Amino acid sequence: MTADDRLFLGASRRPDDSYQQAEELLLKYANRHGLVTGATGTGKTVTLQVLAEGFSNAGVPVFCADVKGDLSGIAMMGEAKDFLAKRAETIQLDPYEFQEFPVIFWDLFGEKGHPIRTTISEMGPLLLSRLMNLSEAQEGVLNIAFRIADEEGLLLLDMKDLQALLTHVAERSDEIGARYGNVSKQSVGAIQRTLLVLEQQGAEHFFGEPALNIADIMRTTRDGRGAINVLAADKLMMNPRLYATFLLWLLSELFEELPEVGDPDRPKLVFFFDEAHLLFDEAPKILVDRVEQVVRLIRSKGVGVYFVTQNPVDVPETVLSQLGNRIQHALRAYTPREQKAVKTAADTFRPNPDFDCFEAITQLGVGEALVSTLEAKGVPSMVQRTLIRPPASRLGPITEAERGALLKESPVAGQYDKEIDRESAFEILQKRAEEKAKAEAAAQEREEQEEEGERGSRWSMPDFGDNGTSRRTSRSRTTRPRTRTSNRQTVTEAAMKSVVRSVGSSLGRALVRGILGSLKKGF
Template sequence: MAKKNNKEFIESIQSGYPDKEKSIFLGSGMFEEKIAAEAHVSIPLSTLNRHGLIAGATGTGKTKTLQLLAEGLSRAGVPVLLMDIKGDLSGIAAEGEKKESVEKRAEEIGAAWKEEGFSVEFLTLSAEPGAKLRATVTEFGPILFSRILSLNDTQTGVISLIFKYCDDLGIPLLDLKDIKKALQYLTNEGKEEIEKEYGAISSSSASTILRKIVELESQGGEIFFGEPSFDVEDLLVKDGKGRGKINIIRLTDIQSKPRLFSTFMLSLLTEIYGNFPEEGDLEKPKLVIFIDEAHLVFDEASKTLVDQIESIVRLIRSKGVGVFFCTQSPTDVPSPILAQLGLKVQHALRAFTANDRKAIKEASENYPITEFYDIDEEITKMGIGEAFITALSPKGVPTPLVRTFLLPPSSRMDVLTKDEIDKIIDDSPLVKKYSKELDRESAYEILEKKLQSYAESEEEEEKETNGNSPKKEKRKKQKEDPSFIEQLSKNPLARDVGRTVAKEVTRGLLGMLGVSSTKKTRRKKTGLFGL
């Protein structure tokens, strides 16, 4: 139970949560069930690249807190990326509705409230309307691609062999049908061609890899992999008023596809890390990413994939990027990642079972010790729009834990209508930029031609054999001279791509390609997003 009086409580909040211009105001502190309007809880912008957590039971106000933070960041000129799983974040584009309950809440908190809408872009990695988010298989690199498929070391070696073979010959691996065709070719007709220089591929490994790729396809992977690749610099746009754009990824049809979601998340974070320069300590972050229903990232992720996400979260803050996980319980987020999160917003948890009480006990231990609250008890009693909050001060010191009465968002606390969404999409420059899917010649087409060449050669051999004139030496010459490699090397496009791959593509962090330099080179050459 609380051991100190209201005055001491207010003083501790005022010293721990300085109310400055360079901060986001969230609400006012509560002590013994009463609101202390002068005890403002304001989160310093300079600490929001230290990541965060928004947790709480269904219906306790997590999404509105996420909305409140996104609004504050946009006002400060910080672009935001929201992953909208439930489809209830689109309302941030429209002004909120002035209601008596909203104005009364703002008055109790001791703050002004004004209805306000924000500039929004809709993105999608599925069939939802919006700017399409795509990436090529090549950009993933063999290590990351293998980890997405949960392959063992031997199978990862096969994927590395395929990437090496295609890199050497300048054969683009753009989508999943490309990697499938390359696997088919190198384990059948092209087997002899690669054994001396690259090594053999066992049929059992090839079969396992193929099954894993088909599984990824079944979760929508064929939509995600391809061209044009999305340029993460497009997430850093500001509107005409200097406010950060709020990019909303519509993911309402992704809940049943956790593998695709975790694949996308890791690739996005890795590409941002690879493209953005080191920034050091900034007055405010360059970009903040909110992952709603974050348990979907981890539910079916392998330990290796979780380790990769942990590494990226640990490192990406030096690029000026903050990552916030929004979920029901802190236990949904693996402990090593949870330990990296500087801001924690804990809404109410409900204790209906013994397991619920155990989870509450565990959740309460993730927060600083406080002399003002009995966390285990109060965490079950908080109402909608109330939360325990602890952040980092500008000096990096955890602030006192405070039960906070949160300010309502200024934007609409409901979804947009279909007509409103359609208008935003029709006016979007990003939708126009990424609407047309490219399907240029890549591994599938190149290797399909090679397979047809083999089929024609075998047909000729069969005719010669049936005519009692085997001509073995001639057949041998047909197979070996000119070789497929020599044919490709005479192709100007293949030579150009080969030089680009050999000279400018470096395997970066986590086995992912150095996409920044690669994409810049590609754009200089073609003005497009491909090779």
Template sequence: MYKDGKIWVANNDNGENVFLLPKMANRHGLIAGATGTGKTVTLKVLAESFSDMGVPVFLADVKGDLSGMVLEGTDSEDMQKRIQKFGLDQAGFKYQKYPATFWDVFGEKGIPLRTTVSEMGPLLLSRILGLNDLQSNILSIAFKIADDNELLLVDTKDLKAILNYISENNKELAADYGNISKVSISAIVRAIVALEIAGGDKFFFEPALNIKDWFTIGEGGKGMINILDSTSLINNGQLYATFLLWMMSELFETLPEVGDLDKPKMVFFFDEAHLLFDDAPKLLMDKIEQVVKLIRSKGVGIYFVTQNPRDIPDGVLAQLGNKIQHALHAYTPSDMKAVKAAADSFRENPAFKTADIIQELGVGEAVVSFLSEDGTPTVVERVKILPPQSLMGAIDSSVREKEIKQNVLYSKYYEPEDPDSAYEFLERKGLADAEAAAKLKAEQEALKAKEKEEAAAAKAKEKAEAAEAKKKKQAAKSVGNAVAGTVGREVGKSLGGKFGKFGKTLGGNLGASLGRGILSTFFKS
């Protein structure tokens, strides 16, 4: 609850108000505790207070029970007791609704929240796809090739298109980008197909979220509460965590440096925060730590919500100056270590032993330590958290649908767009290459046919000329035979006549044969 320019979160055991200072709210925070101890109520109280200050809020609704913020809270006997106990009736407490924008990466329970493959980047996308180091490197090369060729990677079909292009042309690309295994590319493509089956093809699309649309003010000057429905998204823990990390990164990369402000520009709540760090590679862990350390200078506060502080790596936990610890239950030695670790993260209060108190806390109770004016953590206190002013629990689908469709951003993001990007470019290039190849093949075949036709014509001509020559030769031979035979016969008769009639006849025949033989030898030569 917003009171006297400060965020009234709880009352301590002495009935004194416990405040979170707005100027320290961007130093990040932690809300921890076992299931059912009151973390959701604490989150709602903080989110409502930031909204009352005019600060936009983003939160992930994992269980579906944060949607009630768009409706006024309902009165009950128990609520009246709490109002009286905290003195809320004299502090301006009233049931009220808050402006909210519902988002959903699947577009089912909120305005579609989309990004593009290029904006997600290879590092985060590798985690979503579950790639190993080699495959991650190849994916980074694919992004580099796309950039070098000015190809937009908008959706999953763009990503598959550039990967298939690389696979088909890996020999030509090796000189500039190194050897790229076709086997690894096939594995990446299979991972993309698996993501598409899980619904990933719905949130890698245009229009991509413009993060500036979160920085809006609702009715009465209240900051807009952006609620991401994560009831389905949480089923894929890596996808959920990576998507929220992308949104934090977008805030970090988009917003300018502003230094220390009187109040945050925005507050980001990350529920089920342990998923962000589970099996995260070192490169990604380094990026998370960098974002958490530096984003406060952009005026953004990040609050991690999880069951156990041990879920948060030490490098990140050290950045969380505002801590709210609900009950933890210790049943094993390991549990006891967790309780002790949680207690040791607070500045000690000589009035009690923090580790014991953490185990004794009831529902709605917590131990807290917020940053003071000079940035040092306050001594840990045992407190009771205030009740929220909006409705506890989920809203029905008709109320949700009305809220979604009445939102000014609905028309901007509802219809997906498929711009001209890598898939379309490479498809056109493939068709052009196929046409060029077909044209070249046709020209080559035509040239071969022409050459074959010319060769056949030349051969036919040569054959005709040979036949004609042979014919002429045979004709000349026939004439020569006749002439030679006649001449030879006459000469033979003349010589044989000297030997009588028989000699004349024999001499004529011999003369004719001899004449034809001489002529035949002439033609052969």
């Protein structure tokens, strides 16, 4: 089913309705991207499964989303079914062998696979604005917030970091606005309310650490097969904007981290973007330009991107022109819009004189598709009406017990299951707020003490100990203060005081002698 340099897709139908010619995808041109389209129930999921199997056997890792849960069966050995055996016989697939494939299950919510996380910083303001559907003014505020975080060394890891940063920006809106432009508290409040909605939808599981290491989705087994990374997206599809933003983030990370390799013999990774229309619905032009840029340039990184959607008009023309390998399942053409979609699909193929593409697209059966792949020198092959080969793995979902066993045996088991919460913007800003509150409290206390001191006496008493203090205190309570009418005296007053002191002294001495004399006589 897989040669050294190509993948077997199925057999093309000849004018006599026989299927003989093999339709193959050259691995050398598999990084030129591709498109798988078709109405619901026409076989897109099985085609995706067949492509993933082929790439895995060729040693190419695969990342794909399991939107309905049907793709998980790729991890288990296929089971014999009559319609599968009949298809294998029709396209002369002999032998038709069953096989199980190395699968790693992922889940943003950590329920059906290993958690996938990234940090707020890695997501960036552009994708976050898309995720939150922000207005131009709100997106500008978010860009300013990221700038402040860079200047102040604030790590943005999870949603509480972003919430704390926005509060910080709002408190300093006047100062920040003077440097970077108006930062209205109304815009900040609108962003915070949107974050609350995302948190209620489960987006907080996606932001945090440990962040996904891109190398873990590019693993190969010891026998040389590429790992098939299956993202459980059934619950994620309840929030289609988060789904689209996550896949675009992953694509951007691959583009930024992988080295240039030119055109390798086979891709380093193949990325399937299922329900691709969700990426472009109501997307601003700047985001569409970003997707176009990544798709155009990531080819040189050795990554092939395959968009899977119902209708080719779901993909912008600028992106559609970059997709070289195309598989078109049946479309219906009952309404003018459907007819336009069929005509668009038919016009993108290199015509085949044996049939009319427009009519063929509307007449294809389940499992049939119009196939055109890149041939030598990257030239599209003539479109062929092809019956896609049956898958080698199980069709349909696996059981919960089987999934649990595979998760335990996973090469990344235990690596992402426990969330890490290290110091980041939330903790740093919280410490700053506490230190600021302590400083303000201390300043207030000093101010109160100073005010109290001003209301009291200007003088203070020296400390002589308890005894001295008590004696001085007792004395001060009983002694009346002496008053002076004046500190100045005349010359006459001074002379009179001197005479009085002299007379007083002489008289005192005479009295003493008299008293002493009478005492002696008595003895």
